[in-house]
Amino acid sequence: MLKTTSQRLISSQASTTLRRAPANKTPSRAPQPVGQAPYPLPTSSRGVERRRLDDMHHGIARYLKRLTYAPLNNPTRILELGSGTGAWSVEAAETFPSAEVVAADMSPLPETLNVPPNLTFKQMNFLDPFAFHPGSFDVVHMRFVMIHLPNPDVYIHRLASLLRPGGWLLLEDVNHTLLDANRPVGPGVQALYRGYREYMHKQGVDPQVGAQLKNMLERSKEFSEVKEVVIPCYMNPRSTEDPALQDLGEILKYSIDGVYVGIMEKVGPAGGITPEILRGWRREVNDPERDLRIDMHLTWSKKL
Numbered sequence: 001m002l003k004t005t006s007q008r009l010i011s012s013q014a015s016t017t018l019r020r021a022p023a024n025k026t027p028s029r030a031p032q033p034v035g036q037a038p039y040p041l042p043t044s045s046r047g048v049e050r051r052r053l054d055d056m057h058h059g060i061a062r063y064l065k066r067l068t069y070a071p072l073n074n075p076t077r078i079l080e081l082g083s084g085t086g087a088w089s090v091e092a093a094e095t096f097p098s099a100e101v102v103a104a105d106m107s108p109l110p111e112t113l114n115v116p117p118n119l120t121f122k123q124m125n126f127l128d129p130f131a132f133h134p135g136s137f138d139v140v141h142m143r144f145v146m147i148h149l150p151n152p153d154v155y156i157h158r159l160a161s162l163l164r165p166g167g168w169l170l171l172e173d174v175n176h177t178l179l180d181a182n183r184p185v186g187p188g189v190q191a192l193y194r195g196y197r198e199y200m201h202k203q204g205v206d207p208q209v210g211a212q213l214k215n216m217l218e219r220s221k222e223f224s225e226v227k228e229v230v231i232p233c234y235m236n237p238r239s240t241e242d243p244a245l246q247d248l249g250e251i252l253k254y255s256i257d258g259v260y261v262g263i264m265e266k267v268g269p270a271g272g273i274t275p276e277i278l279r280g281w282r283r284e285v286n287d288p289e290r291d292l293r294i295d296m297h298l299t300w301s302k303k304l
Helices: 002-011 047-064 087-095 152-161 187-202 209-219 243-271 275-285
Strands: 077-081 100-105 119-123 137-143 163-180 223-234 292-303
Touching (some): 077 087, 087 100, 163 209, 243 275
């Protein structure tokens, strides 16, 4: 069922965009002027976009079979920055019913969301100084947000300041690089990457930040331990026999496709992605002879 939905969405021309969070940043620890982060995609938690975001969360949850790999021990306050449709925040609130869970994003939660009584929402611009007291959370979670932040290593210090000693920072992101186990990637993928990476670099952000998270967390000297798991997300379901990993790969494939559609539609030629380039990408990621994957990096770090 899920795989059928994923295939239908990637074949359509709908703007199914990867919006885990319209992420913003403060470029240093001192308060900075308010502005807008370089997030070029449409932001919505309705309709197809909401279903896509929820599919992504539930696909990851099915693979993990838990909220996080971090050994959380009855946290009392949990913050999710970049809550999107609120799926992770709801799961956290249900997993820890005695904890106060705060979901924060620039866009409101869906009006139809069944919000647990221990979950509240904070609408905020991540460029602003945080509206939270330092050291006031046991857990801070961000998924697919760091990829939109200039100088993400500096932002790690801001996140660490929100944690109590012994608290956990959960950062999860992708290394936006398609790898082929059998051969070099094809011309369609190469052409799309040239446009996408050029656009992202002009915004001052790094699409390969996922692979750097662990090193950045260790360099920060804010944590007593830093752990990481790398999940290979296969574009071709035949690359793995794990049904949960097959579903996760399909979901990520149509989400990434939506990123390129969103850039193309919202920023036009500046995005460096044309319909012809997008069609070439789709041919190659759906080629059954290829063994393409993108790696997802999940990290959990314990605050000193």
